[in-house]
Amino acid sequence: MSRAYWRSLEAYEKLQTFDDPGFAFQYLSRNPDFAKGRERLQQMDRKGTLDSAELNAFARRWGLLFRQDD
Template sequence: MPTSFWRSDDAIAHLNRLDRSGFAVEFLRRNPAYRRDYARTLRRIARGEEDPDDARSALARRWGLSFRS
């Protein structure tokens, strides 16, 4: 969803239907600092500067993310 629609009635209705993890995803997706960090992480992986698994794990630690196994 483009950022211009984040405050629309439809977007608000969508957010109200989310569970905790869905809301957390939406929060991060809209967070400029997270978006910059995520993009920087992807660039480092693409340039071969960092192992993909290590880079993703570091990103997850920085943002307090956990994933179900």
């Protein structure tokens, strides 16, 4: 969304459809440091080098909770 339209109601209509976690993710995903860290974790996951300590450190830094695989 362009900053030029920050007062436009139409620019924010989609946000009304999000639940709390969805809204929080939309907000957090715009943080450049979060985006870099997330990309780094995704690259590690693709390479098979992602470990739980790395994931937990990221989650703690950003106040996130991840579901455990059962």
